[in-house]
Amino acid sequence: MQKMQKKWLVGNWKMHGSLAANKALMEGIRSEQPTLDERVGMVVCPPFPYLAQLAELTKDSQIGVGTQNVSDHLQGAFTGEVSPLMVKEIGCGYAIIGHSERRQYQGENDGLMGRKALAAIDAGLIPVICVGETAEERDSGRTHEVLARQLDAAFGYIRTAHDNIILAYEPRWAIGTGIAATPEIVQAEHEFLRQRIAIRDKDFAAKLPIIYGGSVKVSNASYIFSMPDVDGGLIGGAALNAREFVTIYRELIEIAG
Ligand code: 13P
DSSP: OOOOOOEEEEEEOOSOOOHHHHHHHHHHHHHTOOOOBTTEEEEEEOOGGGHHHHHHHTTTSSOEEEESOOOSSSSSSOTTOOOHHHHHHTTOOEEEESOHHHHHHSOOOHHHHHHHHHHHHHTTOEEEEEEOOOHHHHHTTOHHHHHHHHHHHHHHHSOTTOOOOEEEEOOGGGTTSSOOOOHHHHHHHHHHHHHHHHHHOHHHHHHOOEEEESSOOHHHHHHHHTSTTOOEEEESGGGGSHHHHHHHHHHHHHHHO
16 A cells, blocks of 8 residues: 555653653753654643643644543533643644543543544544553454454544544553564554555555554664554653653654655
8 A cells, every 4th residue: 555654753641740850851852853854743742731831842843742632522511621622722733532541541432532533633633543452352362353443433433534643553461561562463453454444445544644552662663663554653651761752753764764
């Protein structure tokens, strides 16, 4: 399939940070002087309270800011929720949707993920839609069934006409464990996801960036990123270290070249 050139490195800071730590991290990233390249987008996703700070810290750069979650509504009586329009207004361009930690700890389901992706798109954000199986699902041979269900749920709401979408494959067993999926597993699952999307829309599937997340580090990034259906990474722990994050970014630029 003819592939789109754009690749992505997205840092998910999870529930880490403080005003001082965020400033130091961004200064660190910027002092490493990554030559930001239009072929490889860099996005950082801090917790909600720091989105405005990050929008300010990145405003004269090409580094994008994303949120880790958004409401599936744009406005209304939804106590404690944050509208995608609000994060957009303060300078956010991306939204992680359906992260496995939200599925696991906040009980988010496939339908909610689809509605959130649609709300994010309606607000003008680029959703980073996460799918992935648990260890138990993989061990019992149900990986493709689970990925297909999650993918179909998301695309039941959004349409392939929305071409600004990033898909992330994050097997739950590889997240935060230090043990990434092998490049062969990542390639196989990305290929499965792309083929599943191609049933709906071949051209869209060919252009869709599919990024991998789960224990990506400097030591394994280039092996994973050089697989043909891998268009970048969604990075947790290593995104909190400026040098590591920028080194991983450079690996991706080299591969994009
Ligand atoms: P780790 O890179 O810490 O495994 O986290 C991956 C992740 O969940 C990114 O969203």
